[in-house]
Amino acid sequence: MSFSKIxxxxxALNFLQILLKSERIPPALIFNGPEGVGKFLTAKEFAKALNCIKSGKEDESLFADEQKKPQTxxxxxxxxxxxxxxxxxEKRAHPDVRIVDSVFQGLLLQDEINKQKNIKIESIREITKYVYARPMLSARKIFIVQDAGNLTxxxxxxxxxxxEEPPADTIFILICACKNLLLPTILSRCHVIEFKPLPASIVTDILSVNSIPLNEAIMxxxxxxxxxxxALDIKNLMEKISxxxxxxxxxxxxxxxxLPKELYLAREEAGTFLDILIARSHARWKINSSNNHKNLLxxxxxxxKYLKQNVSPGLILESALIEASETGISIGVGDKNV
Ligand SMILES: [Zn+2]
Structure with missing residues (x-):
């Protein structure tokens, strides 16, 4: 992995390169943008670039003081x-680079990883110990907080x-799908770097590099x-109903x-199914401009909209699938009308 693979x-990458070259890294960055567009990968590569001891050095030299000096x-x-x-x-094993996410919190609280929906105070207390300690191996301590919008x-x-008073050589990267979920007082202390949705062709390229057949990757x-x-969520749903x-x-x-039993997951999954139906009816409407498909859309x-209200996701999905089937649109991977 490297920046070139993102x-x-x-x-966003050009701006980070400018920061790296200037060696003036703000103590707190927010990587803001939709999920699944490369924010975490970028944070990880940025952390590597900040603490890299460069190739060609002996591993033992990591502990030598001269390796803690800034590089060229x-x-x-x-x-x-x-x-x-x-x-x-890369292995999440660097003592000066801590990743706060559901895995971190699940291990900390000895609880199921998929139940860690919010970042609890215990996780922040745990990293605070390291924030005020000296770095163990590298010049900088870096804390990457995944889904920072889920901080309680x-x-x-x-x-x-x-x-408010970050220790020297400590950098926070808050990864966020919606920065407005953070307190204005946090936002005002962070430099926000925006990440954009990827072009469809790039999503297709990434999927096909990961062994997904090209026709499916395009869809x-x-x-x-x-x-x-x-895209991967859609792929998994398609497989689930195949x-x-x-x-x-x-x-x-x-x-x-x-649909999952947990309401918020059911809502999310029903929403993805609806997105597939919307994309398919839109594609069909573009081809034949029929009123049926316009009405369906x-x-x-x-x-x-109902999904965001207090209506059963199951009922909404059933109604949507029945309406769609009446205009010849189905949801399976066999429907090629996208
Ligand atoms: Zn390196």
Whole structure:
């Protein structure tokens, strides 16, 4: 992995390169933008570039004081990806680069990883120990907070206290899909770097490099809203319903019955199904300009709004699938009309 493998985010990467060359790194950065567009990968590569001890050095020299000195401009702008620092960051094993996410919190609280929806105060207290300690191996301590929008209010206030007087050589990278979920007082202490949705062609390229057949990669890319994560979510949903027959009268009910039990997950999954139907009816409408497909599009958009209200995601999805099937649109991977 290297910066060159991060696609479609040239503006953000160029700015980070300027920071690396200047060696004047703000103590707190926010990487803001949709999920699945490369924010975390970029944060990881940036951390590598900041703490890289460059290729060609002996591993033991990592502990030597001279390795803690800032590197030259040329060396800083590109991680070697092979020194012990880069390798440890890649494996989440670098003692000066901490990643706060559901894995970190699950291990800390000895709880299931997929239940860690919010970043609790315990996680912030845990990293605070390292924030005020000296770096162990590298010149800088770096804290990458995934889904910072999920910081509880208590956690945000604790984070704010740190950001008010951050220790020297400590850098925070808050990764966020919606920066406005953060306190204005946190926002005012961070430099925000915006990440954009990826072009569909780049999502397709990334998927096909990862062994997804090109025809499917194109289809997922076109309805992904520029997010690799969303494209993979769609792929997983398609696989989940691949055993159902669209001609089965109970098709809609079977898909609806398979929604997750947790309401927020059911809402999310039903929303993705609706996005697929919307993309397909839009594509069909562009081809034949029929009123049927235009009306269907309007109905599907209305269903999407209902999802945000207190209406059962299962009922909405069933209604949407039935309406769509009446105009010949199904949701399976076999539908090539996208
Ligand atoms: Zn390196």
């Amino acid at each position: 696609l479609g985010q040239n503006k 401009e040329k060396e800083l702008t590109k991680p070697c990806d092979s020194c012990i620092s880069c390798e440890q960051i 209010m208590e956690s945000q206030n604790a984070m704010l206290k740190i950001l 997922y890319g076109e309805i992904s809203d520029g997010s690799v994560k969303k 055993g159902f027959d669209p001609m089965d009268p109970a098709y809609a009910f079977k898909i609806s019955a398979g 309007t109905k599907l958009m209305t269903f999407k």
